[in-house]
Amino acid sequence: MSRVLALALLAAVVPFPGSVAAQAIPERPEDLRFAPSVFEPPPVSGLRFELGNGLPVYVVPDRGLPLVDVVVALPVGDRNEAPGEDGLASMTAAMARRGGAGESGPDELDDEIDALGARIQASSSWGRTVLVLDSGSEALDRGLELLASILFEPRFDEARVEQAKENLRVSLLAEADDPRAVLEREWLRLVHGPASPRSRRLTQASIAAFDRDALARFHRRHWSSRGAVIAASGDVDAEALVARLDELFGGWEPRPPEAAEDPKGLPQGLPVESAEPAAPAAVSPGWWTIDRPGTQAALAFGHRGALFDSWDDPGRWALMLLAEILDGPGAVSRLRSRLQLEEGLTYRVLTHFSLDIVTTATDSGRNRGMGEFRVFLETAPESTVEAASVVLEEVRRLLRDEVPENEIATARQSLLARLPLLFDRAEAIAGRYAEDELLGRPHEYWAVYRERLLAVTAADIREAARRFLEPEESVLLVIGGRKATSRDRGFDELRDALGDPRAASG
The missing domain is CATH 3.30.830.10 (Metalloenzyme, LuxS/M16 peptidase-like)
Known part of the structure; x- marks a missing residue:
């Protein structure tokens, strides 16, 4: 290509200086002006499905890569902990994944997930617990089976629980020397009061109380399909995926038999006054x-x-x-x-x-x-x-x-x-x-x-x-x-x- 032709093509797409009036740059950022932004969120119709037990599922196919992401979210977290159970929600989620599930011990479960080239994680926060499966589309079916096993049949292996407790003890000791952690703990106490669920923090005493029975009990009481939801995206056929999810999750009960509520219908462990x-x-x-x-x-x-x-x-x-x-x-x-x-x-x-x-x-x-x-x-x-x-x-x-x-x-x-x-x-x-x-x-x-x-x-x-x-x-x-x-x-x-x-x- 000749130099003249190259310059001509460049001129067609890149204005030379002076061809467009320069926009004045304001002295302060709050004086910036933007063109109107009009964005319409994608319609939800066609994305929502329900399993046989009424569990809502949202599926957004994307065939760009042979990857699938599935998230199971439960409205359960720190706020469901009773006094003395500080940290139990997070520990239950972590050990559901790391403590084995169904017929698989913890090492077997880890090895099979790795062999699939998949990743399954579980975590909990103030108001929700999430289990996440990232998988290739070819390994999705087995990945979903393992996800269901972790959700319904966690083994809470005692050796893994003790190992996790020791790690928490070490972390808690380190927090005492971390100014940000100290600030956070004291801030919550002063703002919300020492009796508030927001102010309760993990302690050596609460760590000592963690055992297999405590984790299994919290799981039975709070891990139900009531209020839960599933989100899936990636290289999937929506109807086929929903049919498979119904086979695995459609029998999930909306409320475990052991679950208890106070007269006002608050989840166990949540003080009435917080409502x-x-x-x-x-x-x-x-x-x-x-x-x-x-x-x-x-x-x-x-x-x-x-x-x-x-x-x-x-x-x-x-x-x-x-x-x-x-x-x-x-x-x-x-x-x-x-x-x-x-x-x-x-x-x-x-x-x-x-x-x-x-x-x-x-x-x-x-x-x-x-x-x-x-x-x-x-x-x-x-x-x-x-x-x-x-x-x-x-x-x-x-x-x-x-x-x-x-x-x-x-x-x-x-x-x-x-x-x-x-x-x-x-x-x-x-x-x-x-x-x-x-x-x-x-x-x-x-x-x-x-x-x-x-x-x-x-x-x-x-x-x-x-x-x-x-x-x-x-x-x-x-x-x-x-x-x-x-x-x-x-x-x-x-x-x-x-x-x-x-x-x-x-």
């Missing part, structure tokens, strides 16, 4: 410190999270935008702008808002929980007080002033721009709609997502701030040496809002 909406204030508000000298200090600021009766609560949509403005991952983040870009007080700030839904119907006890609003950052000890005062100032500003329209528009567009990423592949689509089922979130939530965000006004955001932010009823927990509470800039503001710093038990 009632609560004010966001922390249980033990104030300025708390943990004396751990070091080259860095860390702090957490916030209180209990908002609770909503509906996924479509107008305050929830407003709070989503408020969270994005305060410290979202998009172009607008007041905390990141102040703490990192303008004042250089930290290299990382993380903010979390819970947007939990509370339901009172007997069949929806799985959705109850108590979340939180938390700002976490690390900084130099001598900068801790100033950094904390900036956080307090920015939270108060949301209560005091309406957010400018251009800032709202940028935050809204950031949220809308991330929406397609939630449905960007077959695995994500199946998982998202299955999660809807697990959480009781209507599929229509995604269809109205853009419309609801567009309807939020500056007045709505300020009302959400007044409804859900309680800076004077918050916990400020600082871990660091004496410099972390020195009388630097911002000390008086923090003391006026939260009182004098007090020693926490961490």
